[in-house]
Amino acid sequence: MEPDPSASTIATDPALVASGGTPSPSGGDPLPSADPPPSRSEARAPSGLPRAGGGAADAGRAGSPGDGPRGDAVPAPARGAPAEDGPRLRIGVSSCLLGNRVRYDGGHKHDPYVTQTLGAWVEYVPVCPEVEAGFGLPRPTLHLKGAPDAPRLVFTDSGEDVTERMLTWSARRVRELQALDLDGYILKNRSPSCGMERVKVFAAKGLQSGTARGTFASVLLEAMPLLPVEEEGRLQDDRLRENFVERIFALHRWKAFLRTAPGPAQLVAFHTRQKMTLLSHGRLAYEELGRLVASAGSAKTSRGDAVGVASVFDAYGRAYMAALRHPATRGRRADVLHHLAGHYKRVLPADDRAELSARIDEYRRGLVPLIVPMTLLTHHLRHHPDPWVAGQDFLDPYPAELMLRNHV
Numbered sequence: 122m123e124p125d126p127s128a129s130t131i132a133t134d135p136a137l138v139a140s141g142g143t144p145s146p147s148g149g150d151p152l153p154s155a156d157p158p159p160s161r162s163e164a165r166a167p168s169g170l171p172r173a174g175g176g177a178a179d180a181g182r183a184g185s186p187g188d189g190p191r192g193d194a195v196p197a198p199a200r201g202a203p204a205e206d207g208p209r210l211r212i213g214v215s216s217c218l219l220g221n222r223v224r225y226d227g228g229h230k231h232d233p234y235v236t237q238t239l240g241a242w243v244e245y246v247p248v249c250p251e252v253e254a255g256f257g258l259p260r261p262t263l264h265l266k267g268a269p270d271a272p273r274l275v276f277t278d279s280g281e282d283v284t285e286r287m288l289t290w291s292a293r294r295v296r297e298l299q300a301l302d303l304d305g306y307i308l309k310n311r312s313p314s315c316g317m318e319r320v321k322v323f324a325a326k327g328l329q330s331g332t333a334r335g336t337f338a339s340v341l342l343e344a345m346p347l348l349p350v351e352e353e354g355r356l357q358d359d360r361l362r363e364n365f366v367e368r369i370f371a372l373h374r375w376k377a378f379l380r381t382a383p384g385p386a387q388l389v390a391f392h393t394r395q396k397m398t399l400l401s402h403g404r405l406a407y408e409e410l411g412r413l414v415a416s417a418g419s420a421k422t423s424r425g426d427a428v429g430v431a432s433v434f435d436a437y438g439r440a441y442m443a444a445l446r447h448p449a450t451r452g453r454r455a456d457v458l459h460h461l462a463g464h465y466k467r468v469l470p471a472d473d474r475a476e477l478s479a480r481i482d483e484y485r486r487g488l489v490p491l492i493v494p495m496t497l498l499t500h501h502l503r504h505h506p507d508p509w510v511a512g513q514d515f516l517d518p519y520p521a522e523l524m525l526r527n528h529v
């Protein structure tokens with residue numbers, strides 16, 4: 122379903138709906154960012170996706186999702202950022218991270234990366250569970266109490282147990298969020314409501330009994346298990362940050378692909394474009410997804426049953442997002458880069474091939490970041506166009522302006 126641009130008004134306060142807004146230096150209400158978003162002139166638009174028309178006629182043409190011969194007409198990829206005038210990614214976020222003053226003491230936890238860097242590419246849907254559930258502002262502090270496998274949410278001083286109230290509100294709010302077609306979610310860490318993991322749980326006498334997930338976060342993650350979700354604290358880690366951003370753009374791309382009403386042949390083309398990306402996350406997932414792609418064609422031709430094909434697409438989407446959850450490693454990415462470099466063994470002089478191989482091995486050993494061999498590879502791609510290589514989403518999984526490949 123096409124996201125409803127007005128849907129973000131679902132926040133209790135329209136002022137809490139932000140899109141790259143920046144809080145005032147004093148911690149006051151968010152202000153519109155003074156800086157324009159970075160240029161997206163090089164970003165590719167989803168309009169390049171294969172169009173509908175797969176259906177039964179295409180089923181029999183579904184081929185192997187392998188590399189494909191050179192010069193094959195691989196459909197133009199849709200990757201990187203949304204189009205300049207297209208919809209932004211829609212990301213749920215703990216409201217205090219945007220600079221909204223919703224914390225128990227009336228403060229905020231503004232995160233500049235969330236608002237300024239990533240904020241240039243996304244539309245945020247801010248949620249403060251404790252304010253929206255009616256706990257007041259300011260309010261007494263809350264914490265998790267009891268057994269870590271079934272913690273209770275209680276007010277620290279009074280001991281009042283508000284678990285059921287939070288759970289009831291969370292179930293309703295998460296249903297609203299599901300209808301918003303989110304591409305990801307960023308949670309505030311260590312919060313008894315929003316924390317994704319390792320939130321302290323205290324025993325009856327005030328001693329820590331273990332850790333758990335925040336009450337709202339539990340409901341959210343259970344209802345949307347494949348949604349890319351991260352905590353702002355973990356986003357400080359270069360590898361986790363890159364993985365999260367890769368996943369939100371991947372989910373956005375997958376949903377744009379589904380909106381084209383693709384058939385089995387288009388799924389083959391999509392899977393082909395993901396080959397290098399998936400292999401950088403693990404070979405088993407790539408092979409499992411390949412089997413699903415093959416089954417899409419047989420489901421249509423043997424049963425004449427669009428429901429069978431739809432279930433394959435559903436399974437593919439789930440497995441695709443699950444595969445990307447495992448962060449890519451230097452070793453697997455180096456293997457992928459050597460695979461791509463192999464496409465140039467007949468067109469590049471020996472010294473250029475040796476240089477490319479050396480940069481890839483330096484990347485494997487941790488001596489240079491991913492951007493180094495990627496820059497050399499794309500340089501050769503410009504001079505020696507190869508449709509199969511150019512069609513790989515691995516080359517351009519998110520906006521270059523985010524500079525993630527300078528740090529992994």
Ligand code: SF4
Pocket residue numbers: 215216217218223224225248249250251252309312314315
């Ligand atoms: S961590 Fe969650 S509950 Fe706490 S202030 Fe931020 S958004 Fe609200």
